[in-house]
Amino acid sequence: xxxxxxxxxxxxxxxxxxxxxxxxxxxxxxxxxxxx
Amino acid sequence: xxxxxxxxxxxxxxxxxxxxxxxxxxxxxxxxxxxxxxxxxxxxxxxxxxxxxxxxxxxxxxxxxxxxxxxxxxxxxxxxxxxxxxxxxxxxxxxxxxxxxxxxxxxxxxxxxxxxxxxxxxxxxxxxxxxxxxxxxxxxxxxxxxxxxxxxxxxxxxxxxxxxxxxxxxxxxxxxxxxxxxxxxxxxxxxxxxxxxxxxxxxxxxxxxxxxxxxxxxxxxxxxxxxxxxxxxxxxxxxxxxxxxxxxxxxxxxxxxxxxxxxxxxxxxxxxxxxxxxxxxxxxxxxxxxxxxxxxxxxxxxxxxxxxxxxxxxxxxxxxxxxxxxxxxxxxxxxxxxxxxxxxxxxxxxxxxxxxxxxxxxxxxxxxxxxxxxxxxxxxxxxxxxxxxxxxxxxxxxxxxxxxxxxxxxxxxxxxxxxxxxxxxxxxxxxxxxxxxxxxxxxxxxxxxxxxxxxxxxxxxxxxxxxxxxxxxxxxxxxxxxxxxxxxxxxxxxxxxxxxxx
Numbered sequence: 001x002x003x004x005x006x007x008x009x010x011x012x013x014x015x016x017x018x019x020x021x022x023x024x025x026x027x028x029x030x031x032x033x034x035x036x
Numbered sequence: 037x038x039x040x041x042x043x044x045x046x047x048x049x050x051x052x053x054x055x056x057x058x059x060x061x062x063x064x065x066x067x068x069x070x071x072x073x074x075x076x077x078x079x080x081x082x083x084x085x086x087x088x089x090x091x092x093x094x095x096x097x098x099x100x101x102x103x104x105x106x107x108x109x110x111x112x113x114x115x116x117x118x119x120x121x122x123x124x125x126x127x128x129x130x131x132x133x134x135x136x137x138x139x140x141x142x143x144x145x146x147x148x149x150x151x152x153x154x155x156x157x158x159x160x161x162x163x164x165x166x167x168x169x170x171x172x173x174x175x176x177x178x179x180x181x182x183x184x185x186x187x188x189x190x191x192x193x194x195x196x197x198x199x200x201x202x203x204x205x206x207x208x209x210x211x212x213x214x215x216x217x218x219x220x221x222x223x224x225x226x227x228x229x230x231x232x233x234x235x236x237x238x239x240x241x242x243x244x245x246x247x248x249x250x251x252x253x254x255x256x257x258x259x260x261x262x263x264x265x266x267x268x269x270x271x272x273x274x275x276x277x278x279x280x281x282x283x284x285x286x287x288x289x290x291x292x293x294x295x296x297x298x299x300x301x302x303x304x305x306x307x308x309x310x311x312x313x314x315x316x317x318x319x320x321x322x323x324x325x326x327x328x329x330x331x332x333x334x335x336x337x338x339x340x341x342x343x344x345x346x347x348x349x350x351x352x353x354x355x356x357x358x359x360x361x362x363x364x365x366x367x368x369x370x371x372x373x374x375x376x377x378x379x380x381x382x383x384x385x386x387x388x389x390x391x392x393x394x395x396x397x398x399x400x401x402x403x404x405x406x407x408x409x410x411x412x413x414x415x416x417x418x419x420x421x422x423x424x425x426x427x428x429x430x431x432x433x434x435x436x437x438x439x440x441x442x443x444x445x446x447x448x449x450x451x452x453x454x455x456x457x458x459x460x461x462x463x464x465x466x467x468x469x470x471x472x473x474x475x476x477x478x479x480x481x482x483x484x485x486x487x488x489x490x491x492x493x494x495x496x497x498x499x500x501x502x503x504x505x506x507x508x509x510x511x512x513x514x515x516x517x518x519x520x521x522x523x524x525x526x527x528x529x530x531x532x533x534x535x536x537x538x
Contacts, residue, residue: 001237005244008076009308012244015083016304020297026290027046030458 040105041204043281048209050294053278055212055368056269057299058219060140060336063365066263066303067310068331071243073259074250081251081260086300089476090264092468093432094292095461096439097270099449101279102288102456107379108273109520111280112435116443118520122434125516126273127377129427132508133272134373134400136416138196139407140333141370142188143168144362147337151344151355160341165413172411175418176500179410186408193401196371200378201393204281208375212368219364220302222357227305229354230312233347239315242325243307258483261476266424268299269369271432273376280379289457310335317343333413336362374400386525414496415504421493422505425484427512433477440470 001009043049070078104111109123146168150156156163165171172179199207230236250256269275279288311325317339318325330339344355374397382392407416439445446466454460492501 001241002245004246005076005241008079008246009240009244012076012079012304015079016297016300020294020301023290023293023297026458027050027287027294030287030290031046 041281042283044205044209046283046286046291048205048213049278049282049286050291050298051212051216052208052368052372053269053275053291053295054298055216056274056278056372057267057295057369058216058302058365059267059269059369060137060362060366061267062299062303063306063310063362064332064335066267067243067307068329068335069259069263070307071311071329073256074247074253075242076244076246077248077250078256078260081257082263082300085257085260085264085476086296088468089261089473090268090270090300091292091296092465093265093270093436093473094268094275094296095289095453095465096436096446096449096469097275098279098282098288098292099453100439101276102282102284102286103449103452105280107280107383108276108376109380110383111276112438113520115439115445119438119443121516121520122431122438123273123276123516124380124519125513126271126431126435127380127519128512128515129272129423129431130274130373130376131396131400131515132419132423132427132512134370135404136407136419137366137370137373138192138401138404139185139189139412139416141192141363141366142185142408143337144359144366145188145192146184147341148356148359148363151352151359154341154345154351154355156341156345158345160345161338163341164337169413170410171413172409175411175414175496176504177411178406181405181408182410182412185412186405189404189408190401192367192370193397193404196367196374197393197397197401199371200374200397201390203389204375208371211371215364215368219361219368222361222364223302223305223309226354226357226361227309227312230309230316233312233316235315235317235319236312237315238318239311239313239325240308242315242329243311258476258480262429262480265429265432265477265480267303268296269372271428271435272373273380274372277376277379278372285456287457288453289459289461293459313340313343317346320346384519384522384524414500418493418496418501418504419508422501422509423512425488426481426506426509429477429481429484433474433481436469436473436477440466440474446470 043052070082100111100115104114106114107123108126109120112123113120147156168184170179170182199211201207202210265271314328315325318328321328328339340358341355344351344358347354378389378392378396381387381396382389406412439449446469450461450465492498493505
């Protein structure tokens, strides 16, 4: 794979899956807070 | 006291919303669209569209459903009397989509069974159009019913209507909690296998290599917004209906972010899997990846069976996994589409859910037999194109304009979302919905309209696209107007009771 393709793959993965992970963590933190 | 059905858990709602958004288009549309519109460079307009239109509209629809706690017609008519017709128009669009969408799931179900002995043989195109669909010679011919399509279609409808009959919590939520994780596991296994095939790196290179010149092309931006819009199940009442079953304290904004990112995350996974496999196919045939790129029905039912034939081992197993993933992705979307008008009919006429499922779902199932005919693929192609481009997109545009500019309800809905959500909406949300979304959707509509006036879609005969394309689009609008004019018989309307949550 060329360098530019690898960079775009990493950007896509980090933003999209990172965004999903951050949103889920936010929801879990809120759920924990509400429980306590 | 509220007696509306509710989701059992927040996870259940998110699974259902994501299950609705993640459909067949994620697997067979996104990879080809991204490749044709700049490869890796497409991710910039795509992410921009997700953040400026996709997630903002999701938040809007979640807020409308959550605040007014009714299906789309009921919720929109509470925003302003007369807007209920827009909701009915959206339900009519859902009705049309569900009619043919079930047929595609039936094909995938058949192919999942065919995988056990690779029944499609070497000539996969001949098998699809000849042996399986028994495709009519010319568009517009019915040519009789094809039992091989009708039987799985009946199975799909029986399963969908049973789940809908069981209700929101015991039916839709339970089904999504099983099917969505199953889809993710199955698809991840497929992607891992695809990544280990010869030629996968070349496929991924073709998919992710950026063509920066494309960024300056307006059509690429329109393609990005179209992909986000059509992929997220927005603009045709699903998300309004689903969010109307949310608990009053639910976090709307974060739910929208999770749904939007989950949908895009699956699209990215599908792109990686599909292009790894296309890279393998290109390597096997000794050609460049661009010579084997395909999308839509051709990718799923012609190209993939060819690839499955050439896998080094466990062909039947991976064939089954691929078509099972199509069935799961399509099925969770189908039940969300049908739920919109089942909820609408139930509220409008004050009937039980069972009756609503039997009347609404049963009618759709009967009409969908049209797509089990020998001419089914032609009907499907035209209806799908027109109802998406001039139904879903136009209804979404009208919804945003009437809420933002005519009723001027964005501030009220923003306050509602902020009152229950961790992430607070600021001016960006109103700018995205009031300015960016109408401009981009309006441009998309005009661009498509000009293209279709200049030349007939796919070169079909004018009478054929007039009857099964334009007339279906107009009929959906007419249904919206007629149903809005019929007097409500539902409980809330009889007592003139507002169900609004403040």
